Amino acid sequence: MTDRYAVLGHPIGHSKSPLIHSLFAQATAQDMGYTAIETPLDGFADTVTGFRAGGGRGLNVSLPFKLQAFEIATHPSERARLAGAANCLKFEGERILADNFDGVGLVNDLQRNLGCLLKDKRVLLLGAGGATRGALLPIASEQPALLAVANRTADKAHALGRDFAAHAMLQTSGYAELAGHAFDVVINATSTGLTHEPLPLPAGLFAPGALAYDMVYGKGLTAFLQQAQAAGVTRVADGVGMLVEQAAEAFLWWRGVRPDTRPVVDRLTVPLV
Ligand code: ATR
Numbered sequence: 001m002t003d004r005y006a007v008l009g010h011p012i013g014h015s016k017s018p019l020i021h022s023l024f025a026q027a028t029a030q031d032m033g034y035t036a037i038e039t040p041l042d043g044f045a046d047t048v049t050g051f052r053a054g055g056g057r058g059l060n061v062s063l064p065f066k067l068q069a070f071e072i073a074t075h076p077s078e079r080a081r082l083a084g085a086a087n088c089l090k091f092e093g094e095r096i097l098a099d100n101f102d103g104v105g106l107v108n109d110l111q112r113n114l115g116c117l118l119k120d121k122r123v124l125l126l127g128a129g130g131a132t133r134g135a136l137l138p139i140a141s142e143q144p145a146l147l148a149v150a151n152r153t154a155d156k157a158h159a160l161g162r163d164f165a166a167h168a169m170l171q172t173s174g175y176a177e178l179a180g181h182a183f184d185v186v187i188n189a190t191s192t193g194l195t196h197e198p199l200p201l202p203a204g205l206f207a208p209g210a211l212a213y214d215m216v217y218g219k220g221l222t223a224f225l226q227q228a229q230a231a232g233v234t235r236v237a238d239g240v241g242m243l244v245e246q247a248a249e250a251f252l253w254w255r256g257v258r259p260d261t262r263p264v265v266d267r268l269t270v271p272l273v
Contacts, residue, residue: 003032004055005254008039009062016217016268019062020247023257023267032057032255039163041273044068052091058254059089060247066100073098079177082167083133088250099253102131103138105246106187106215106239111142113241113265116185116211118142124183125149126199126224128156128172131215135158135189140168149184150175152190152200175200182207188214188224193239198223203248215239218270225272236272241265 007017013036021034039047044065051059061069066085070076073086076098080086086098102243110116123144130150140147147170149158154174161172179202186206192199193216206212212228217239219231225236244265252258 001055003030003057004051005032005034005058005060006037006056007034007060007062008037008065008227010039010041010064011228012036012038013067015062016243017062017247020244020268021251023264024121024248024251027263028179028251028257028259030052030255030257039065045072048072048089048096057091058250060158060250061087061089070098070100078232079103079134079137082137082164083130085130087134087176087246088253098237099250100134101246101249101253102134102242103136104249105244106135106213106242107138107142108245108261109237109239109241109248110185110211110213113245113261114211114213114235114237115119117218118144118185120145121184122146122182122207123148123185124178124187124205126186126188128153128160128190129191131189133160135187136164136168137169140164144185146171146183148173148178148181150178152250153158175202178202178205180204183210184237185211185213186228188212188216188222191222193219193222198227201231203231206231209235211235211237213237213239215242217243217268220270221272238270239273240270 069086074096080100083100090097157172161170212233214222
């Protein structure tokens with residue numbers, strides 16, 4: 001019987017996950033179906049229960065349900081626990097396993113697709129919300145020289161630093177305190193990729209040869225990437241590779257097969273103009 005998977009979100013209509021997973025399934029000859037389910041804001045748990053009752057094997061979870069996905073899990077992974085959020089569920093009998101592949105997807109994209117090794121690099125994450133929480137542990141495990149988190153509300157960055165203290169040494173601050181510091185990799189994990197608001201980035205933030213990365217996908221040159229270019233950065237990327245790489249990790253977790261991501265990244269890439 002065809003195994004069923006789906007992505008839950010609100011809104012979910014524009015999700016690329018059904019396309020990505022059907023391309024993976026074709027390429028690896030897996031007998032599986034994957035759909036997008038528009039989930040009512042107050043109906044996450046019921047939708048999960050209904051999907052499981054119908055024989056569903058696993059779910060991806062998109063905004064705004066990643067916290068609830070973690071809470072519903074009976075067996076969350078360590079990185080999901082630290083992020084306080086999950087983007088992937090797997091159903092095994094009575095057990096609901098949860099993991100968070102956003103961070104490892106980001107790291108795989110940076111290192112494998114973009115050729116940017118994080119070891120000994122100075123890495124800066126902008127924002128202190130769920131996107132940053134998901135990314136911190138996988139980045140820290142690559143042993144960067146420095147891992148910094150800056151947020152508009154500095155206290156939120158400091159709180160994050162305390163939460164992760166046992167796992168990673170973070171330099172946390174507001175934006176103004178970044179003055180005088182340069183970074184090799186600057187990642188926008190704020191929601192400004194969607195709203196097109198510029199960030200208060202001080203001059204000199206980007207080291208020579210730096211990579212500027214915006215986690216959003218398909219928005220062209222975001223305000224942040226434009227700011228980076230105006231500061232002389234020539235290596236800019238959006239989150240298309242992160243999207244495909246986190247999907248590949250989910251696929252591997254569910255099916256035991258690692259799909260080739262390159263053709264799917266190429267197919268989904270929207271030029272940055
Ligand atoms: P997500 O789960 O996508 O990370 P979130 O938890 O709502 O979403 O976090 C959004 C992040 O974008 C926060 O770090 C937020 O900064 P604050 O904590 O100070 O609110 C950041 N953000 C949103 N709009 C911003 C703006 N105009 N300038 C700077 N940071 C912004």
